[in-house]
Amino acid sequence: MNTFRTFSFITTAMTYLLIFVGGLVRVAGAGMGCPDWPKCFGRWIPPTSLDQLPDHIDPAKFNIVLAWIEYSNRLFGALVGLAITITVYLAIKHFNDVPRIKWTSLTAFFLTLVEGWLGSVLVDTVLNPITITLHLLLALVIVMLLLFAAQEAYYIEKQDLEKLSRYPKNVEWMFIVLAVSLLLEVVLGTEIRGGLEMIRMENPSVDSQFLLQMLGPFKYIHTLLGFFITGLSGLLWYKLVKTSMNPSQIISQSSTAILGLILIQIVMGELLVFFDLIPLIQLFHMWVASWILGLVMIQYSAWKQSQLSYE
Amino acid sequence: MNKNILTIILCIILLGVGASWVIQKANSSHDIPVIKDVPPFLFTTQNGESFSENELKEKITVLDFMFTSCAGPCPIMTNNMTHLYHDYTNVDEIQFVSITVDPKVDTEERLKQYANALGVDDDRWQFLTSDIDAIKDLKKNGFMLYADELPRGHAIKFVLIDPKGRIRKYYDGTDKASMAVLRNDLNYLVKEIRS
Numbered sequence: 001m002n003t004f005r006t007f008s009f010i011t012t013a014m015t016y017l018l019i020f021v022g023g024l025v026r027v028a029g030a031g032m033g034c035p036d037w038p039k040c041f042g043r044w045i046p047p048t049s050l051d052q053l054p055d056h057i058d059p060a061k062f063n064i065v066l067a068w069i070e071y072s073n074r075l076f077g078a079l080v081g082l083a084i085t086i087t088v089y090l091a092i093k094h095f096n097d098v099p100r101i102k103w104t105s106l107t108a109f110f111l112t113l114v115e116g117w118l119g120s121v122l123v124d125t126v127l128n129p130i131t132i133t134l135h136l137l138l139a140l141v142i143v144m145l146l147l148f149a150a151q152e153a154y155y156i157e158k159q160d161l162e163k164l165s166r167y168p169k170n171v172e173w174m175f176i177v178l179a180v181s182l183l184l185e186v187v188l189g190t191e192i193r194g195g196l197e198m199i200r201m202e203n204p205s206v207d208s209q210f211l212l213q214m215l216g217p218f219k220y221i222h223t224l225l226g227f228f229i230t231g232l233s234g235l236l237w238y239k240l241v242k243t244s245m246n247p248s249q250i251i252s253q254s255s256t257a258i259l260g261l262i263l264i265q266i267v268m269g270e271l272l273v274f275f276d277l278i279p280l281i282q283l284f285h286m287w288v289a290s291w292i293l294g295l296v297m298i299q300y301s302a303w304k305q306s307q308l309s310y311e
Numbered sequence: 312m313n314k315n316i317l318t319i320i321l322c323i324i325l326l327g328v329g330a331s332w333v334i335q336k337a338n339s340s341h342d343i344p345v346i347k348d349v350p351p352f353l354f355t356t357q358n359g360e361s362f363s364e365n366e367l368k369e370k371i372t373v374l375d376f377m378f379t380s381c382a383g384p385c386p387i388m389t390n391n392m393t394h395l396y397h398d399y400t401n402v403d404e405i406q407f408v409s410i411t412v413d414p415k416v417d418t419e420e421r422l423k424q425y426a427n428a429l430g431v432d433d434d435r436w437q438f439l440t441s442d443i444d445a446i447k448d449l450k451k452n453g454f455m456l457y458a459d460e461l462p463r464g465h466a467i468k469f470v471l472i473d474p475k476g477r478i479r480k481y482y483d484g485t486d487k488a489s490m491a492v493l494r495n496d497l498n499y500l501v502k503e504i505r506s
Contacts, residue, residue, distance in 0.1 A: 024330050028337035029495065035488045061483075061492050065340035069333060126487050279334050280327060 033070030
């Protein structure tokens with residue numbers, strides 16, 4: 001049992017790192033670094049010089065830096081896929097009688113297969129914007145499932161953790177609305193980015209301020225939904241931390257961390273709008289969003305645990 | 312606890328530093344090599360104006376060799392070129408040049424019709440013709456492209472030429488991914504000019 005917990009936490013951490021690497025591929029513009037899939041220029045190890053290119057591939061497509069950035073995402077992705085497979089194996093081995101752990105892990109596993117396939121579709125469609133968004137969305141769902149499974153296993157070992165805490169009962173809808181809004185916010189964010197790229201393609205050197213204005217309503221929906229998310233997570237913090245009896249450390253820390261991270265998100269978002277679309281900030285803006293989603297999952301899992309032990 | 316937070320922050324900083332290194336590497340990897348100068352030539356456009364290597368100066372040029380009655384890969388190439396022509400409407404720094412390899416059939420008049428059919432309504436896309444030997448020579452020796460058995464044996468390459476009239480890169484004009492690379496390179500060169 002302990003093996004599963006340790007392993008699933010490591011897998012979750014690795015998946016988070018993979019989301020970061022995936023975002024890096026995007027901001028570095030390396031998505032087409034390898035024009036084929038799963039191999040890169042027909043090789044399992046990307047070519048390091050022009051003469052290693054197979055004849056049927058145009059040398060103009062070859063950019064060694066971009067190829068390796070893209071390929072490191074694939075290699076690391078394969079590694080994470082392997083880790084998730086082992087996690088599922090351990091889940092079935094140790095928690096065959098705990099459906100919520102078994103099935104969450106299995107779902108994560110199947111979604112991972114879909115995710116790999118989506119990666120190949122991305123290359124086939126030369127980075128279709130909708131597929132890019134789906135690719136990210138699925139990664140977020142997978143990481144949330146893994147996190148949930150890991151935490152549930154943790155609670156099976158330490159059943160007393162939420163025993164003394166009493167949280168309001170009728171907040172389940174808030175978790176769901178919050179998670180859905182966050183996912184939607186990520187979609188809007190990537191749409192903004194995708195839209196910017198489309199406009200930029202036609203107007204290569206217009207400055208970003210102007211580009212953002214051209215995007216119109218998208219930007220405002222992103223901001224408005226951001227306000228909503230801030231309000232909702234503030235309310236949830238108030239309910240779970242302030243009006244509850246003995247909120248556990250997990251609950252109070254994750255609730256506070258969510259608010260802190262949202263503050264960071266607002267600052268980063270404004271930086272992107274008012275200064276320049278700095279790739280590094282874009283990358284962290286997306287990554288921190290994935291943390292917030294994970295924290296909401298942690299909150300939910302802890303809340304659920306206390307409800308169960310209460311019953 | 313404080314120690315944990317410190318470790319996390321340290322990891323994030325390390326990731327950030329690593330990421331910016333990678334992003335910077337990626338940006339500088341777009342540097343496009345200089346291959347050679349386009350040699351002097353003097354051809355005629357679809358409007359009967361003369362067009363020489365001097366017209367390649369001060370502009371970024373995407374150039375290909377084609378002929379209007381071609382049924383093989385040319386429609387795909389023309390389609391790709393048309394997309395570029397329309398997408399870069401607002402970018403005055405970029406021009407497109409198509410040179411016919413079948414001057415017997417592709418007269419000025421014919422090229423003009425062809426241009427009209429593609430919706431070319433300004434001088435950003437020029438269609439050139441000359442006598443077959445001059446075309447063959449420019450193609451073979453100037454652009455180092457296959458030029459035997461014209462018109463059928465024409466190459467499917469798009470050639471990127473910089474504002475100094477130098478050949479920078481070749482692209483497969485029938486391939487979608489190559490077009491994405493070409494767009495990247497075009498944007499990169501435009502940025503370079505404007506800055």
